[in-house]
Amino acid sequence: SETRYIMAFESSADETSVAIVKNGTEIVSLETATQIKSHQRFGGIVPEVASRHHIEQVTVLADAALEDAQLTYDDLTAIAVTQGPGLVGALLIGVTAAKTIAWAHNLPLVPVIHLAGHISAANFVQPIEYPALALMVSGGHTELVLMREEYDYLVIGDTRDDAAGESYDKVGRTMGLQYPSGKTIDEMAHEGEPTYDLPRALINDDRYDFSFSGLKSAVINLMHNADQRGETVDHINLAASFQEAVVDVLVTKTRRALENYPVKSFIVAGGVAANRGLRDGLTAMMAEFPETTFIPVPIKLAGDNAAMIGAAGDIAYRHGKRGGLDLNANPGLEF
Ligand code: KG4
Numbered sequence: 001s002e003t004r005y006i007m008a009f010e011s012s013a014d015e016t017s018v019a020i021v022k023n024g025t026e027i028v029s030l031e032t033a034t035q036i037k038s039h040q041r042f043g044g045i046v047p048e049v050a051s052r053h054h055i056e057q058v059t060v061l062a063d064a065a066l067e068d069a070q071l072t073y074d075d076l077t078a079i080a081v082t083q084g085p086g087l088v089g090a091l092l093i094g095v096t097a098a099k100t101i102a103w104a105h106n107l108p109l110v111p112v113i114h115l116a117g118h119i120s121a122a123n124f125v126q127p128i129e130y131p132a133l134a135l136m137v138s139g140g141h142t143e144l145v146l147m148r149e150e151y152d153y154l155v156i157g158d159t160r161d162d163a164a165g166e167s168y169d170k171v172g173r174t175m176g177l178q179y180p181s182g183k184t185i186d187e188m189a190h191e192g193e194p195t196y197d198l199p200r201a202l203i204n205d206d207r208y209d210f211s212f213s214g215l216k217s218a219v220i221n222l223m224h225n226a227d228q229r230g231e232t233v234d235h236i237n238l239a240a241s242f243q244e245a246v247v248d249v250l251v252t253k254t255r256r257a258l259e260n261y262p263v264k265s266f267i268v269a270g271g272v273a274a275n276r277g278l279r280d281g282l283t284a285m286m287a288e289f290p291e292t293t294f295i296p297v298p299i300k301l302a303g304d305n306a307a308m309i310g311a312a313g314d315i316a317y318r319h320g321k322r323g324g325l326d327l328n329a330n331p332g333l334e335f
Pocket residue numbers: 013137138139140141164165166168169180181182183184186270271272273274275276302303304
């Protein structure tokens with residue numbers, strides 16, 4: 001069949017990103033502008049600041065993506081865009097840019113769920129075989145997603161409170177680390193020993209839901225109590241203990257899901273999929289499932305980027321998903 005080139009837009013949080021993806025499996029160009037520096041002094045993303053950066057960057061990046069790919073709008077098959085979930089003002093910039101370009105160049109518009117994007121980045125490593133299971137771990141989400149076939153997403157487990165990445169960022173904030181602190185805590189964890197005993201919520205529960213707020217609170221209370229008593233806390237060992245608890249829960253729940261839903265592919269995706277401890281823990285666990293191919297999304301594509309939206313957009317396009325000029329950003333969009 002003929003070659004498809006999808007131009008994709010991602011602007012749900014603090015990265016403005018535009019990509020061109022060939023046949024859903026090959027990154028032809030990827031242009032990303034991160035705004036992290038503008039938000040760091042506030043300790044988190046400031047929505048209005050994010051929107052303003054997206055406006056400044058989006059058309060510049062679209063031009064760069066075409067130039068880098070040595071393509072023109074005439075070569076494109078469709079325009080894909082993150083419709084949600086995310087910050088409404090931030091999403092709106094990507095959605096408006098994508099709608100305008102689709103209308104101006106008479107191209108189909110394909111709305112994409114951000115989380116489907118994270119998972120679809122696995123297709124850049126090797127084609128996902130179905131049925132498949134994904135552990136989606138990011139700053140906003142912690143989900144186990146069962147895909148009985150392509151473009152069929154069933155959330156079998158979800159967090160009841162904080163997302164995994166959110167708990168990393170909150171623990172990091174209490175330790176005085178810069179936002180986002182997942183990567184720093186991961187590095188600290190590899191220097192230390194898990195000497196602190198921390199809770200692993202719902203680990204013996206036979207369903208697939210997660211809860212990380214108790215763990216986060218336990219770490220924060222431990223630091224505050226030590227502070228009041230004038231005792232010192234070994235941050236390196238505390239990071240190692242915290243990470244061990246997070247990984248223990250994520251690996252245990254994933255193992256249980258794989259035991260009950262035999263699948264051909266297992267994917268770990270989302271910003272927290274870059275975590276070394278998690279990747280190592282899952283790799284070791286996957287030895288118990290020789291029939292299942294483990295596809296960790298590459299660290300460089302684990303965080304937010306438009307290439308993953310192009311991969312998911314290609315799937316959605318082939319399944320006939322289209323958006324009109326009335327397409328709106330949906331900050332609470334779910335599978
Ligand atoms: O997927 P992502 O880029 O944005 C969302 O859609 O949320 O994920 C960002 C999250 C942040 O919470 C960040 O601290 C976390 O991913 N993160 C990590 C690591 N790298 C990024 N968490 C743990 N270990 C890491 N190496």
